[in-house]
Amino acid sequence: MIRFWTLVFAILLPIQAMAAPVRLKDLADFDGVRGNDLVGYGLVVGLDGTGDSLRNAPFTEEMLAGLLERLGVNVTDDALRSKNVAAVVVTATLPPFARSGSRIDVSVSTIGDAKSLLGGTLVMTPLKAADGNIYAVAQGSIIAGGVAVEGEAARVVQGVPTAGAIPVGARVEREVEFDFAAVQNIRIALRNADFTTATRVEDAINRDFNRRLAVAQDSGTIVVEFRQLGDVNPARVLGRIENLLIEPEDRAKVVIDHKAGTIVMGEQVRISRVAVSQGSLTLRVSEAPLVSQPNPFSAGETVTVPRTMAEVREEPGIGFAEVSSETSLSDLVEGLNALGVRPRDMIDILKSIHAAGALHADLIIE
The missing domain is CATH 3.30.70 (Alpha-Beta Plaits)
Known part of the structure; x- marks a missing residue:
């Protein structure tokens, strides 16, 4: 069954013509007075078997080998079998006038096939700005944004366990001269x-x-x-x-989100005189195949004969309704609601009114 313009959800939020101060x-x-974006590339350790598969993430294996070598541990790539390590990208914003020694928040996201960062610890990671200089160093325990549980036949994920944050997890090492x-x-x-x-x-x-x-x-x-x-x-x-x-002023706007079926209109929206007619169409297609089976001991074979049933139904809608000149938002909403127009149909009506040149506002479709 296919139904055109299925109702999803809609919200009409009137906004005052003159906003409050x-x-x-x-x-x-x-x-x-502005911040600066920082980014870094590091390792998270201490995961409970939910880290990167080193053979599928060679960059993680290379970083882990380099980290151990800097700590004085010589190890070959073949000896690395740990699944408790994950490669991550670390991002942060250096606030304006941040001084050396102050702390800032950081966000951590996996770039390999790690399943979760829950319980992990970020190892010292330098954070660079667009000029290539290091302005902060991040390290600390990660607060993951979800949880994942899996078995042999099923996996349940709540939230986003492959991303997390470290509150005040980076220390500023370099100041922006201003x-x-x-x-x-x-x-x-x-x-x-x-x-x-x-x-x-x-x-x-x-x-x-x-x-x-x-x-x-x-x-x-x-x-x-x-x-x-x-x-x-x-x-x-x-x-x-x-x-x-x-008291801010803004242009009249109508914002439509097709995915969520949301409509947001400001009080400044005006509509010129126009006539509106609306209806909906339902197309029902069903399959009921027939099986034709030959008689016993006959030379025939069993075949399936397709049988399609199609039905087109036009649901009753509104006739022509006239919208008077210079109608305000409240009048428009009141009139459409009185006519029983559904939110999804309101989207089509508003688009058609805008195409006719009668909607005096910016139409933004997301």
Whole structure:
């Protein structure tokens, strides 16, 4: 049986037309105040037989031999039979202004055929940035993200046991050189570029300092010339700016997730006058083969005769329904619900209304 547009799940989340005031630090990033990605390649030991098969993961075997050799143990590749070791990729983010000796969190993921990292310990692993320099060293016991149990005929996996984390598992060994006190101006980058929001940020900063310090360069960048205040501490100025309350503005959007059947629409969505008609179609195909068997002692043979039964049924839907001009989100949702339109059908209706040019919003299909 094939049913077109099977109902999955849908959520309509109305969002206020004018969002509540939000701190500027939650809307934007500040130039120079950013983290740096780190990555490393290491070994996890102490696994309970759930590590890499060394013959299937030669890189693990090579790393294990190199580790033992650095520790003063000479061993040949043929002597390595352990399944308690796994090769992993270690990732972390070096936060802004991190100082030597501070600790950061790391994530660990297998790259071989290891089945679980539960109970494993990461051996000292250097973490490098994009410039190739080592900025931190990671080591410690892994907290795995799941569990796996298996027997000869079945295997049950809950979560992701091949990935884990080590809270504060890396120590910063090298600092990123950045003299924040010598900064002459501050550039604010909005995470969602919008001219209205940018001008509101500009006005809020100038109003708070009672002078023209901020200038919106474009929809996503505001420059603050704080040196006009004299010899001030940039950190104190930034701390004052980032706590200013801003009412963000955004474009009207309709986000559709086909896989989950989810619809999210903002309050700014508007629909022009349009007529909508909707129905659904069900196609049922079933097989009931017949077996034709010859009489006893006859020269014939048994054959299977296929028999297919097909049924097409059009379920009753709504007739033409008129949506008036400049309909708001609440009116649209109320009208579709009153007509008994299912969430999956709402997706098709919204796509068709957008194709007709009557949906005044960005349609985002994921």
